[in-house]
Amino acid sequence: MLPSLVACSRSVWKGPYFVHFANLKESIASGTPIKTMARACTIMPHMIGARFMVHNGKEYLPVRVTEEMIGRKLGEFSHTRKAFTYRLTKNK
Amino acid sequence: MLHLLGVNLPDQKVVSVALTYFYGIGPLTARKICSRLSFHKECKLSELTEGQLNQLSGVLSEMTIENDLKRQVAANVQHLRQIGTYVGKRHAMGLPVHGQRTRGNSVTAKKLNGKMLRKYSTVADTAFTRQAMGMFQSPLSKHQN
Numbered sequence: 001m002l003p004s005l006v007a008c009s010r011s012v013w014k015g016p017y018f019v020h021f022a023n024l025k026e027s028i029a030s031g032t033p034i035k036t037m038a039r040a041c042t043i044m045p046h047m048i049g050a051r052f053m054v055h056n057g058k059e060y061l062p063v064r065v066t067e068e069m070i071g072r073k074l075g076e077f078s079h080t081r082k083a084f085t086y087r088l089t090k091n092k
Numbered sequence: 093m094l095h096l097l098g099v100n101l102p103d104q105k106v107v108s109v110a111l112t113y114f115y116g117i118g119p120l121t122a123r124k125i126c127s128r129l130s131f132h133k134e135c136k137l138s139e140l141t142e143g144q145l146n147q148l149s150g151v152l153s154e155m156t157i158e159n160d161l162k163r164q165v166a167a168n169v170q171h172l173r174q175i176g177t178y179v180g181k182r183h184a185m186g187l188p189v190h191g192q193r194t195r196g197n198s199v200t201a202k203k204l205n206g207k208m209l210r211k212y213s214t215v216a217d218t219a220f221t222r223q224a225m226g227m228f229q230s231p232l233s234k235h236q237n
Contacts, residue, residue, distance in 0.1 A: 072175075072177065
């Protein structure tokens with residue numbers, strides 16, 4: 001499976017969309033998470049090992065970047081909707 | 093019934109239709125194979141000669157069909173689940189993946205999605221348990237460290 005072809009809705013000649021994070025090297029070295037709202041940022045090879053806190057509209061969810069995630073966006077790992085749970089209401 | 097590459101193909105059917113009985117071959121691919129091997133459009137499977145059948149199995153063994161394809165698809169879904177994407181979570185929960193509504197109408201998704209992930213389940217496979225499993229799995233994937 002070619003990870004780089006996954007997010008291929010953007011035309012190839014433009015190059016992938018990604019954000020420059022100033023404290024990226026620091027995050028990889030020390031493990032301090034980078035808080036970000038850039039969900040559309042494509043995960044690039046130089047980001048492997050970094051820890052992000054990705055915004056989902058309300059909170060920041062932790063995402064640890066691994067090699068298999070390259071080519072996907074940060075937002076894919078930070079779900080935006082709460083999972084449906086059914087609690088029976090005891091209204092009589 | 094002709095036995096070809098692990099699949100029983102109905103003899104009396106037209107070749108391009110009989111080929112669709114393979115998992116991974118639909119009407120377009122079947123027609124392409126027939127034109128590539130110069131089979132007549134209305135030719136039946138039983139009318140093919142030995143040599144032509146050998147050619148056919150040669151072409152088919154080059155393609156990924158049947159178990160190879162199933163393994164590939166399962167591996168893709170597993171991969172998505174492993175890295176913890178939204179799509180992987182939807183497969184785990186047995187819910188629609190492409191943003192459809194779940195208030196009503198998600199019958200096929202509930203039936204088919206994430207089948208490859210349920211292989212080693214020891215729990216009874218009902219919609220409730222599937223949701224429960226999905227619930228347990230998604231928080232875990234957040235703390236993938």
